Amino acid sequence: MAITDLPVLAMLRTRMQWSQARQGLIAENVANADMPGFRPRDLAELRLDRATGAPVGGTGLAMTAPGHMAPAGQAGPGTEARRAKGFEIRPSGNGVNLEDEMMKAGDTQADYQLAASLYQHSLTTLRIAIGKS
Template sequence: MSVTDLSILGMLRTRMQWHQTRQKLIAENVANADMPGFKPRDLANPEIGRPGGALAQPAGAATGGGLAVTNAAHIGPAGGPEGPGADPRRVKGFEIRPSGNGVNLEEEMMKAGENQADYQMAASLYQKSLDTLKIAIGKR
């Protein structure tokens, strides 16, 4: 069994690759911020259960995960979309300019910063795991 076959290292390697791919998509969104008709893209979070991080809907698009209101007399979810557990950074809907472009530069920059921090954390954990293995086999 190779050291690189350990599940923790494989998981961290996969996570870092996911963050690299997401960073490329965020950079494409920023680069096309002035292109008419461009819709921003993002990767689905692999923790949600989408294997391989398949491409998600355009940022801010409804995914159909909420409750359907079939009658106006029904009681809605507690607190609405801004209720408990809601992400305060989440925008109610993405803005579309008259040219049809849906890129919000501020939102993309926030995503890029969060993505970079998450990548750095995964890279740091990967390095610490390798250091621990080196100590365990007496190479340090």
């Protein structure tokens, strides 16, 4: 087993990948803020198994390659349309709230930076522990 295959490092890598995917969806929501009928999407909250670091939860069918089609009613793995309150939907049918999207973008960026920092410090600690500083 390689050092980078430790569960804690796998969890941090998964968290960083999830944050990256969420930032992509947030950017898509902001880019479509003026498109009539557009509904914002967000990723389902990430849950990890503490023992293995693998994501937990029934995601059902998964797209394992870029050429795969998404399951019916689903735009991508783990994405779900956020239900906008009635007063948040504009007359054009667009439900994107830019303030909410910017708050989510900031939170996601902070989560990514925390996971990246913990990953880097974990690798540094492992190097020190094996005598390679």
